[in-house]
Structure formats: structure tokens, C-alpha cells
Amino acid sequence: MTDITARKRPVAKTQWWRPASVWALYALGLAPAVWYFYLGATNQLGVDPVKTFEHVLGIWALRFILATLCITPLRDLADINLMRYRRALGLLGFYYVCFHFLVYLVLDQRMDVSMVIEDVIKRPFITFGMMALVMLIPLAVTSNNWSIRTLKRGWILIHSFIYEITALATLHFAMSRKVIGPEIMLYIAIAVLLLGYRFARPAIMERRRARKKAARMQKGAK
């Protein structure tokens, strides 16, 4: 969720917008939760407001998790560096998963913990969702500069679990619906591409490095 390669540099006066843009992302990212909460509170969420609220929060959670995974391929393949937003995107994903779970616990299950435990045990899609939530906690807790400095390699290991979490979250989404329609297909395709990139990345980067080296040598020979 955080860029381990980011070094602390003094923020130049002309770059004031950088931290400001991260805070703007947090504000913008939380806007859908506030908006849907408002719609729910004013009775504008349709015939089943609890389900609708639960669903939109789940969808936004998945969107932010997938957006977090887009940052590295964007930098590698398109030279678009959005690293400074990665932590915010990951944390927004975590916040939405928490909101989604809270709606399920408080409004859907009416705080009946035994029902929740039964659901987690008996319904595989809930099991996968719960696993994803539990696995996200250490990532969220260590999404700060102090943890990066202190945990070093351990931090990289903890945050590498984002791929397993994404797979579980996508599976949870796919299994939560009776029919696999175009929307789920799209999310599955994006998740498969991003998870696939993780495995293909070493080879892709190696080829890019070799190509750059060859281009440099060719330039030098001219």
C-alpha cells in the first residue's frame, strides 16, 4: 500500500500540491460512502436500502483494491508515476471493506455475532470475504513510514499479500451473485490481468532493461 522506494525529500514550495492532492484523493475517495449514506438516511436507496448500501460499499472496496494494484504496471509500462497515491488508494480500499462489513454486521445481521460466525462457516463466499478482510488488517496497520523503516523486508512480505487478498475479494464478489454478468466479468478480467502482471513482471522488466541497454549502446556507437 505504500511505496517502499519513496525517499523523504523536503517538499519544495512549488510542490505543495503533492501532499494536498493526496488529501484530496482521500476526500474524493470517501465521497461515495458519504453520498450513499445520505441517500440511505433520506430514504432514497430503493426497496432494499440495506442491501444496496452493502453492495455499493463492497463494489467501492474492490475498485480501490484494484486501483492500488494498477499503480505499479502504470509506472512500469506507461511511465505514469502515481506512487504517491498508492497508500491512499490501499487505505481507502480498507476503509470501504470495513464500512461494508459494518453494514453487514449492524444493519444486515443486527449485531447477531453467532449468525455472522455461522455465515462465515457455512457460506463460502462470506468465508472468502472474511479472509480478505482479516488479511487486509496487517497491511492497513503497517501503511505508514515508521513501519516501512522498522519492518524492512518484513514490510515487503506483509504487503505482498495484496495479491492473495485481491484474488479472495474477487472470488467473494463473483460468488455473491447468482449470475455472472458482464459487470462481474469485467472485474474478474481486470483482477486476472493485474495478478497475471505480478508473475510476468520480472520477465517484462528484464526485457525492458535489455532493450534500454541496447539502445544506449547503439547511441554510443554512433
Ligand code: HEM
Ligand atoms: C476485501 C474484502 C471484501 C470485498 C472487496 C467485498 C466486496 C463485495 C462486493 C463487490 C459484493 C457484491 C456487491 C454487488 O453485488 O453489487 C459483496 C457482497 C457481499 N459481501 Fe462483501 N466484500 C468483502 C468482504 C466481506 C466481508 C468480510 C463480509 C462479511 C463477513 C462481506 C459480506 C458480503 C455480503 C453479505 C454481500 C451481499 C451478498 C448478497 O447479495 O446477499 N463481504 N462484497
